[in-house]
Structures are given as C-alpha cells and as structure tokens.
Amino acid sequence: MGFLDKFKKGLKKTAQLMRTDIRDLFKGGGRLVDDVFCEEWYEIFIRTDMGVEASQELVDDIRTNFRARVVEMQAVLDRIKEKLKVLLAQPEEPIRFAPEGPTVIMVAGVNGCGKTTTIAKLARMFQEEGKNVVLGAADTFRAAAVEQLTIWANRLGAEIVTGPPGSDPASVAHRALAQAIANQADVCIVDTAGRLQTQQGLMQQLTKIHRVLGKQIPEAPHEVLLVLDATTGQNGISQARHFTDAVKCTGLVLAKLDGTAKGGVVVAIRKQVGLPVKYVGVGEKAEDLALFDAESFVDALFEDMAANE
C-alpha cells in the first residue's frame, strides 16, 4: 500500500473519530497494537492540545509497552492516565501564605485570558476562608478594566485600590500593598494589564511591578499566577516561558475550562517550563473556581472515551 492510500485511509478514520466512538478501536475485546493503532492514539493526544512532542512521547510509551500485543482499551488508558497524573501532581497547599503580614499575589496573563474574573474568584475564595482581601487594580491601560474590577470588588465587599487611566501600574501596586499592610489585610491581589508575551516593553513593566512589590515586603509577591485560557493551543508554552522569565511565575490558573477545550497544553507547559496548575476556572460566577485536581483533569482529557465504556 502506497503511503498515499494510507493517508486517505487515515483521513477517513479521523472523520469517524471526531467526537465519537473511540470504543470502535477496541471492538471485539481487544486490539493489536500496530502502527495504525499508535497513529490513532497520536491523534487523540493531539486533539487535547498537549502538543506534538508530548503526544509523540506518550505514543512511544504505548509502543514500547504494548507493541504487537492484543490489548484491552482500559489497560492502555490506565497507563496513560497514570503517567499524566504523576506528571501533573500538585503539592497539597496551592498558595504559600506569608507567616505574617499580607500574602501578596500577582496575577498576569495575555489579553482576554480571564485575569480579572479569576481575581474576583480568588478574592471570594479567600474571603470564604475568613481572610481579608485588598485588590490592586494595576491594569491602567485597557479601557474600563479598573471599572470591571471595581464592580467585582463592590459585589464581593472587598477593598480596592485604583489609579487614574494611563498612570504607572507599579505605583498602583505599591499603594495597594501599602494599604493592605496598613489595614493588616491577609491577602493582597494585584491585577495587571493583559499583554502579549512578545511585547518587550510591557514585559519589562511587569518586571517593574514585581520589583516594586518586593521592596515593601522582601518575599513579595509570594505567588505569581499566570492565567491561561483553556482554549489556547501551543502558544501557551511561549506564554508560560516568557512570563516566567519576566516575573518568576509560581503557577497557572487554567481559565474557561467549562467549554469543550481540554487545556492539554498544560501538560506541555509542565514538561517544558515546569509550571504547575493551581486552580481551574469553570464558569462566569465568582464561586466557579476549583482547586486543580490532576486525577479529574486527566479523566476529563479522555472523557470522550470513558463516556463510551
């Protein structure tokens, strides 16, 4: 068979595969692990957005472990899930709280990834834990960004420090932290303007905010969270890398996970940049924030398959 024919056949297979019956692969109890089988898995991995490299690695793993054997789907699935769970495993406590004084959390990300909403959710979560929260609206660039956070602050009854449009965001951050210290607040969350990671000037501005916070409390910011849109593809790796270079991110918040996007790029990010996922956003309301759980995340990655069991 020429490779063209193989190609066409593969194509037909994909059409069937899309959003459907993966169990077909395992009709009649088990399947022989051959090249076609591996190619099918490769495509399943690709569709989660985990990227070519990670997908290839997992397929290679299947190939070395099951090659030329007839296997049950569950055996393969379990092995893959186990591998990913180990990779994505988290420490129990996602936020490192300062022993005394306010814990400073800086939130960064590209435009439209969901920073402001995430901050509202974080604030609410801390409030539920009985903590006092001060918000710093250091996104002085985008039109009405300050208003957006202010509306959230009013809804949640949290204190907020703002600055006029176009003013220096670092000064807003500074004042927010000063306010938090004066009020003996437990947590100070600093919002920043969305920026693409390739905009050097803006990334330097972010570094400056980070530095300014560190001048008031040496360990601050205690956490730097990068908000990542779950629909993001391979560009997420570049985002994680550049933001970590600029402000030493300590973890990810995977926002908008309530759609059909799987957010598999965090697998590649964990591998290549090392950033763990700390929280996931699963809706538009303030309570729609969940602690990241590797187990259920991995299950969700392959839920199309599980649904057919």
Add this chain to the structure above:
Amino acid sequence: MFEALQENLSSALRTLRGTAVLTESNMREGLRTVHRALLEADVSLPAVKAFMDRVTQQAVGERVLKAIDPSKQLVYIVYQELVNLMGPVDHSMHLGGEVSILMLCGLQGSGKTTTCGKLGGLIKQRGRQPMLVAADLQRPAAIQQLQILGEQLELPVYADLNAQDPVRLCQAAVRQAKALGANVLILDTAGRLHVDRELMEQLTQIDNRVGPDQVYLVVDAMTGQDAVHSAQAFNEALELDGVIMTKLDGDARGGAALSVKHVTGVPIKFIGTGEHLDALEEFHPDRMAGRILGMGDIVTLVEQAQQKFDQEEMAKQQARMLKGQFTLDDFKKMLGQVGKLGPLQKVMGYIPGFGQMQKMMDAMGADAEGDMKRLVGVIDSMTPDERADPTKVVDLSRRRRIAAGAGVQPHEVNDLVKQFDLMSGMMRQMAGMGIRQRMKAMQQLAQDGMNPNAALSKKKIGTGKRLTSTDRAKMKKIRDRELRKKKREAKKR
C-alpha cells in the same frame, strides 16, 4: 506571526531542495515535517488532514516527478494549497442601504469589544457614520469599555446601563441610529461559550429579530484544537459571514486561521495586529502563505509605507541622497519614518530574509526600539554644524557634551558617528547605482547584519591598480600576441 510554522516548513523544504530526484520516500520525510509543523502551529487535526491529503495527491503525482525542478514544484504546491485553504478573500462589509448592521460574536476574551472599536474606526475612515452598540450586558464594565473606545474614536455609542434584554437594546439602537443619522451599526455582543445553550439561543434571537446584514466571528489567534468546535457551533447558530482574527501581533502561529476557514468556509476578513485602535488589517491569504513559506510580506510593508510615509519628505530625502548630501538630520528623519510603520521587530518580519535576523535579535534581547530612541536622543543633542558633518566636527570635548546631553556614554556617540560615516558612504555609492545594483547592495547589507559581532564594515573597493592572476595572464597573452604580430610584420618587410 506564522514565523515558527514558516521556519519549520522552510527547514522541511530545505531538505528537499538538495535532492535532485524526488522519490516517494524522501518526499514522505518532507511531508511528514509539513504535517508536524502544521500541528505545532495549532492547525486543527481535520484541517491538517485535508491539507495534507491535497498536497500529497499533487506532490506524488507524475507531474512533480517530471517537473524540471521538483523541489520548487513542491514548494509551490504547498504555497498554493495554503492560499487555497485560507482564501478566497472578500474584504467587503457589504455596507449599503439605509442602515447596515454588523454583529460581532465569539468566545469570552477573544477581543470582541476592542475589535468593535477598531472596526468602527475603519468604517469611519472610509467615510460612513458608524455607531457602536454595547450589547454585552454580561461582563462587568463592558459597556464602559465600549464608551471609552467610542470617546477615543469620536464615535457615537448606544448604551443603556439599565438594560436587561440585549434583543430589545439592539432594536432600540436601530431606532436611535435612524434618528442620529448613523448608517452603520456595530453590535458588540457578550462573549459566550458555544456549549452554553441559553446564551447561544439569545444570540440566535438577536439574529432573528434585529436582522444583522453581516455576522462576524471574532477568533483569538492563539486558539488551539478547539477552534473547530467553537467555530462550527457559532456557524450553525448564526450563519457567519466572515471571521476576524485577533492578537496576531504576538508569536501565536495562527493555525486557527486555517482551522476556522476549514470548518466554516466563510472568508477571513480582517486581522488584529496590535492593541492600538488602528491595528486592524485586511486579511490576504497569499501574503500570509508567502510569509509562512519565508517569502516575506513585502506587499503589506509597501502598502503601509505608502500610507504612512510622508511622500514629499521622501522625495526631498531621495534628492539629497542622490546628490550625496546625507546628514544626521536626514538620518533622524529616516528613523522617524521607520518608527511610523510600527514596532521595528514587526516591520522586519515583513522583509524577506530579515525574519531570521529578527529572531536573532529577539534571542539576544536586543531592544531595537530603545536603541532607536537613544540614537534620536544623541542626534537631538548636537548642534546643526555637528549634524551636518559629524565626522569632521565632533571632537573629544564635543563628544562629552553630546553624551551628557543625551544621557548616554561617550562611546555611544562615537559609535553613531562611525556608523553614520559608513552609511553616508554607502548612500553615496548607492546613489550612483542602478536599481538592480541597489537591491544587491541591500541584500548584502542584510547578510552582513546576520553577523551579530560585526557592525557595518567598509567594503573593500578595487583601486584598479592590482590585477588578479587571471587578469595578469590575459594581459600577458595580449602582449605576446602584439609582440608576435610586430615580429611577423618586421619579417615581411
């Protein structure tokens, strides 16, 4: 934007370029790389499959094997298929009639509100009266955001802070538009997930009751494999007329452009290339495909240059250059004009052969923008005499004064003067050249630029006094021939 895809494809095709004959096996290697490159660029799987299938069919056919230069043919096939997949284009917004209504929809955070403003600015520029409608009642402060954008662009914004129902709001906006004499309405709807039935239903209702003439889907260029799902869902709910792709100014590979086109079949109309309100460009698949293959996007650059360069100023400069009078003032003006084109890094991406250099500069952390500002600062600190002929006039004490004035180190002033000296020499040379030679000189310049350690260096020019060995041999031959001739003639006599 497509750099990474471009890089991967060029490397894949480079491996093919060397081979004289294309066989199925070496072709397979190249195509495999193309396949991988597309996936890494976030092109969705179905779109990749369709693309590869078509390319493979053509590439492995007899046509290629019999072609004079098969590798070139393959490059052409890949290029042509990219153009086909992303085209055909239709930039028209079909504005006409009493009031045209454009509706923007998309996922949260894809950039609808900003695009709404940009689109309004563009339409106004084209001589119509747009009005923006804040129909996003979901996100806090979305209305204020649109109002601020409207203020910046001097466009009317229809908003109602107490509105509950976006359908009614849009209907009221249409009435208001008629009263105000606006003839284009742009509806900024709330971002929503395509799986949210209730909100998708609401969108369909706006579509039915308000009857927009055009419905555009706003898509984030960074979207991954999920692009096919959301685009399909929006297309089913609304029958899209076009797509606007945003955030293409970052390093996103933009594979979503291919995916969305593949599933919806509607043309990509515009691309957002920056945060500023004029950063909305028409989408050109041929340029994009050319960029993917590393051919550079010179057409876009020329177009932008035509828009932004001050024509008269250009003509003056050229005249001066032709005469060989090139001063630091001219240099400064040139810097200013380049600055108008946009971020230097972006501009370089457009020029063939400069893509590589741009990457290198990024890797070195070179800050072209900042360097340019510093250069201007140094020039500003000079007297007119110094600017006219810096090489002769600037001495040690002047150098120190200029450096202090510009807030730079004295050696930076020196660097500038040296560079200027070399450049003005080059300009004088180029002034005497024909267009072909000039292009050649430019390319040489680009190549020299690839070496990070070398600044501009003076080219060695032949003095005409020394000859190469072949020349000497030739001369000797001629001399000998003359000698023999003389001898013969002497004998005859």
